[in-house]
Amino acid sequence: MTNEELMAQFMDGDKSVLTKLCNKNEGLIRSRAKEIAKAYNCIQYTQRGKYNAYTKRILNELCSVGRITFMERIRSGDYDSEKGMLTTFVVPYIDGDMRRYMETNLGCLSLDAETMTTVRKAQRLHHAEYMDADEIAAELHISEEEAARHIGYGTHFYGIDDLTDYYDDVDAYDYLLEDESTAPPKQIIYQRIRMEYLKEMFEALPRRDRDILGKYYGVFGYRKEPLEDIGMYHFLSEGGVRDAKDKALEKLRKAYPTSMMRYWSKINRALEYPDRLFDSSEHD
Secondary structure (H helix, E strand, O other), X not given: OOHHHHHHHHHOOOHHXXXXXXXXXXXXXXXXXXXXXXXXOOOOEOOOOEEOHHHHHHHHHHHHHHHHHHHHHHHHOOOOHHHXXXXXXXHHHHHHHHHHHHHHHHHXXXXXXXXXHHHHHHHXXXXXXXXXXXXXXXXXXXXXXHHHHHHHOOOXXXXXXXXXXXXXXXXXXXXXXXXXXXXXXXXXXXXXXXXXXXXXXXXXXXXXXXXXXXXXXXXXXXXXOOHHHHHHHHOOOHHHHHHHHHHHHXXXXXXXXXXXXXHHHHHHHHHHOHHHOOOOOEOO
């Protein structure tokens, strides 16, 4: 089916075609990422004629921005098939957001892998635990100036394994979205969409798994409860509760490869393993 036919279905209320639209236009997003990277002189090659690690990181980041923008424009309802093709509609938005991202984040994209890891830790402490720069500096054994700079970078750090004890008795979905002033707009949208998909995966679990996982972490409307209380309700020992929790998480992980959430997680993994994307990209 064409983009326009899929969009017609989407506009008629068939949200299931969203995945098809995203997958169908992945090549377009990658192509625009390459063009924008070239415009900013950020295409570099190894001696074998393949993209080096620096270029892969930039392309991965730009693709993440492009995917977010593509999703935004699809959901906006602004597309009018009578005025042209879907690609003609979305490309100016994708290019514009990619250019703005480059202008804002070139400093971050030039970091080496070790420093990038520290940046991600600093941002996690800042956004998830509300630590200030001086506290982060002490925690990570870096200067306060470095901590402040790391907090200011525009990066993505939430993943499927971020359902952790950070949330206490707060709903994880609301927790991530309650203070939108703490992150750049694109990152907020990125987090919002990914948490929507994670919530869908969570709600697809059997009722018992949802109850145990929800009460263990205190997420998605469940209040965090002690292991003893969860065990009494489900007739399990504390060790049994942990085992049941692990099995429920394993079900989420098994569902993850075919989920829309994986689509939005590519950039996170790419930041840690940049060779996994664009591995086959040759000099073109």
